[in-house]
Amino acid sequence: xxxxxxxxxxxxxxxxxxxxxxxxxxxxxxxxxxxxxxxxxxxxxxxxxxxxxxxxxxxxxxxxxxxxxxxxxxxxxxxxxxxxxxxxxxxxxxxxxxxxxxxxxxxxxxxxxxxxxxxxxxxxxx
Numbered sequence: 001x002x003x004x005x006x007x008x009x010x011x012x013x014x015x016x017x018x019x020x021x022x023x024x025x026x027x028x029x030x031x032x033x034x035x036x037x038x039x040x041x042x043x044x045x046x047x048x049x050x051x052x053x054x055x056x057x058x059x060x061x062x063x064x065x066x067x068x069x070x071x072x073x074x075x076x077x078x079x080x081x082x083x084x085x086x087x088x089x090x091x092x093x094x095x096x097x098x099x100x101x102x103x104x105x106x107x108x109x110x111x112x113x114x115x116x117x118x119x120x121x122x123x124x125x126x
Contacts, residue, residue: 003093004101005075009044012073018042025075029059041070048076056080089115 006024013022018033025031025046033042043064050056061083064072077084087109094102107113120126 003095005093008091008093009073009075012071013042013044016042016071030064041067043070043072044075045072046075047079050076050079052080053082056083088112 006022010022013033017035017037019036020033022033022042022044023031025044026048029046029049031044033044034040035042045061045064047056050059061080064070065083065085074080074084077090089112090106090108092104092106094104096102105116105119107116
């Protein structure tokens, strides 16, 4: 807790063009955001209070995952690993110091491996 997951997701929402501010879904479990230019959705889920597959299904996660054009950000995905799509971008935030974080990206599937490669090249020139 306190690693900066929601702060990071807020930046994703702003860069993506969410119409509404991205805030923590801790007590709601799911926040849905849209953007004006195309009506696409960003789902922000906090899975901390979920205890596996049955809980994930009870909140309608199947319907969210069926939306192939949506962006889905999971906080605490390890609580529902068996329902996370096989191909995904995994990001781990590690607290190094009070105001310093380490980001670890892992792409599962070619699309996400390519995204990481592009990010690395455009950011670090490597």
